[in-house]
Amino acid sequence: xxxxxxxxxxxxxxxxxxxxxxxxxxxxxxxxxxxxxxxxxxxxxxxxxxxxxxxxxxxxxxxxxxxxxxxxxxxxxxxxxxxxxxxxxxxxxxxxxxxxxxxxxxxxxxxxxxxxxxxxxxxxxxxxxxxxxxxxxxxxxxxxxxxxxxxxxxxxxxxxxxxxxxxxxxxxxxxxxxx
Amino acid sequence: xxxxxxxxxxxxxxxxxxxxxxxxxxxxxxxxxxxxxxxxxxxxxxxxxxxxxxxxxxxxxxxxxxxxxxxxxxxxxxxxxxxxxxxxxxxxxxxxxxxxxxxxxxxxxxxxxxxxxxxxxxxxxxxxxxxxxxxxxxxxxxxxxxxxxxxxxxxxxxxxxxxxxxxxxxxxxxxxxxxxxxxxxxxxxxxxxxxxxxxxxxxxxxxxxxxxxxxxxxxxxxxxxxxxxxxxxxxxxxxxxxxxxxxxxxxxxxxxxxxx
Numbered sequence: 391x392x393x394x395x396x397x398x399x400x401x402x403x404x405x406x407x408x409x410x411x412x413x414x415x416x417x418x419x420x421x422x423x424x425x426x427x428x429x430x431x432x433x434x435x436x437x438x439x440x441x442x443x444x445x446x447x448x449x450x451x452x453x454x455x456x457x458x459x460x461x462x463x464x465x466x467x468x469x470x471x472x473x474x475x476x477x478x479x480x481x482x483x484x485x486x487x488x489x490x491x492x493x494x495x496x497x498x499x500x501x502x503x504x505x506x507x508x509x510x511x512x513x514x515x516x517x518x519x520x521x522x523x524x525x526x527x528x529x530x531x532x533x534x535x536x537x538x539x540x541x542x543x544x545x546x547x548x549x550x551x552x553x554x555x556x557x558x559x560x561x562x563x564x565x566x567x568x569x
Numbered sequence: 570x571x572x573x574x575x576x577x578x579x580x581x582x583x584x585x586x587x588x589x590x591x592x593x594x595x596x597x598x599x600x601x602x603x604x605x606x607x608x609x610x611x612x613x614x615x616x617x618x619x620x621x622x623x624x625x626x627x628x629x630x631x632x633x634x635x636x637x638x639x640x641x642x643x644x645x646x647x648x649x650x651x652x653x654x655x656x657x658x659x660x661x662x663x664x665x666x667x668x669x670x671x672x673x674x675x676x677x678x679x680x681x682x683x684x685x686x687x688x689x690x691x692x693x694x695x696x697x698x699x700x701x702x703x704x705x706x707x708x709x710x711x712x713x714x715x716x717x718x719x720x721x722x723x724x725x726x727x728x729x730x731x732x733x734x735x736x737x738x739x740x741x742x743x744x745x746x747x748x749x750x751x752x753x754x755x756x757x758x759x760x761x762x763x764x765x766x767x768x769x770x771x772x773x774x775x776x777x778x779x780x781x782x783x784x785x786x787x788x789x790x791x792x793x794x795x796x797x798x799x800x801x802x803x804x805x806x807x808x809x810x811x812x813x814x815x816x817x818x819x820x821x822x823x824x825x826x827x828x829x
Contacts, residue, residue: 393683396596398585398761401694403595408605408689409698415609415667420659423616426623427635433625 515555522554523547582768584761586683587692598692605689608671612663638662645813649820657819660706664699665812668756671695672804675763676797679771684764690807691760693753700752703815707748711822752814759807763800770796 396402523540526547531538540547587598619635628636642661646654674688689695712720724741725734770792778785 393586394589394596395583395586396589399693401697402598403592404598404601404692404694405698406595407597407602408695409702411602411605411609412667412695412699412702415612416660416663418613419616419663419666423620424639424659424662426620427632427639430623430625430628430632431636431639437625 515559518554519551522551526550582765582772584765588683598694600683600687601689601692601694604674604687605671605695607686608667608674608689611670612667615666638665642812642816645816649816650823653823654816654819657816660703661812661816664703664815665808668699668811669805669808672760672808673801675760675800675804678764678767679793688760688764688804690756691764693757693761696753696756696760697749699811700749700756703752703818704745704749707815707818707822708745710819714823748818752811756807756811759803763796763803766796766800767793 527538527540527543588600590597590599619632622629623632639658639662642658642665646658646661650657668690671688671690674686675691677686678684678688708720711723715723725731725737727737727741729737731737771789774785774789774792778788
């Protein structure tokens with residue numbers, strides 16, 4: 391092929407050939423390359439958008455769950471407080487009841503014991519009263535060395551018994567006051 | 570055009586040398602055609618690899634690079650034109666990738682009289698072809714946007730009031746005529762100069778130190794490497810500017826009348 395020198399500022403027939411070549415390249419890029427690339431780009435954008443939406447939804451769900459959890463927790467706390475309060479009331483009631491019952495039992499026992507004491511003392515007084523005449527007479531016989539008739543000295547005996555009674559009742563009164 | 574340095578340095582640097590073939594009345598620069606086809610094949614292969622590998626899952630580095638580019642162009646178009654500009658995105662992306670690939674061919678050039686793989690953009694035909702294609706599409710978009718009447722009225726009614734219609738026509742006519750020319754020459758000039766610089770650097774070293782000396786060889790290699798790194802940046806910038814201006818021209822064409 392001949393090597394020729396031409397004016398480098400003047401276009402020639404090469405213009406047409408390279409124009410066609412450029413249009414072919416443009417056509418291939420426009421028709422076959424960019425649509426595929428754009429599709430990939432669009433699809434990726436959609437994927438990312440979808441993922442972002444899912445993430446937003448998950449976040450919203452989490453926040454909702456958190457709110458719900460807080461509400462449930464607050465409810466549970468309220469319930470716990472109520473239960474504790476009720477238990478406290480119940481315990482107070484039980485203590486009050488038990489105290490009252492215990493006091494009643496105590497009072498009953500004390501009353502019963504007092505009654506028994508009174509009865510026993512009465513019995514003892516009766517017994518002493520019954521035997522004091524005999525003891526006095528026996529003591530007097532030993533002192534004076536002869537038999538003494540009870541009927542002869544009924545006045546003295548009665549006086550002695552009264553003295554014993556007065557003494558025992560005074561002692562009982564003193565014991566009752568001391569208790 | 571050749572040998573403009575010959576009288577000065579005794580070095581023969583020529584421009585506009587091509588492997589040419591005549592097809593009917595047309596002269597075809599075969600080296601530029603081949604380089605364009607190879608660049609096109611590279612771009613299409615990269616695109617088709619992407620097509621095969623594209624995933625909506627985690628993208629690989631290759632797909633990431635494409636997505637980054639598409640995202641950047643998409644943002645640029647959305648910001649300036651809005652949703653109506655969606656159809657421009659493929660054109661802007663193709664322009665950027667294709668021009669960038671073409672510009673990278675400069676790296677394999679050595680500044681010889683006839684490079685094995687010249688950057689197709691360093692020949693005026695490809696930049697002109699792309700610029701004209703873009704400008705035709707811009708005018709098509711303008712007609713679709715404003716209607717035929719609105720399209721022609723626009724030349725008379727902007728930027729001054731209708732009373733100054735001739736002035737408006739003159740200014741708008743100049744602007745529209747200049748657009749493809751500047752678009753072409755900016756890209757072509759940068760890449761053409763890039764190739765020429767390689768020749769000049771080599772010639773400069775050869776002139777000062779001789780063609781085969783050790784110092785000359787080392788310096789020549791050093792200058793070439795530094796310049797090529799710079800040239801790669803220029804290639805990227807020029808591809809970006811071409812794509813960006815395309816978007817801006819479409820923006821102007823598709824904007825409502827009162828907006829500018």
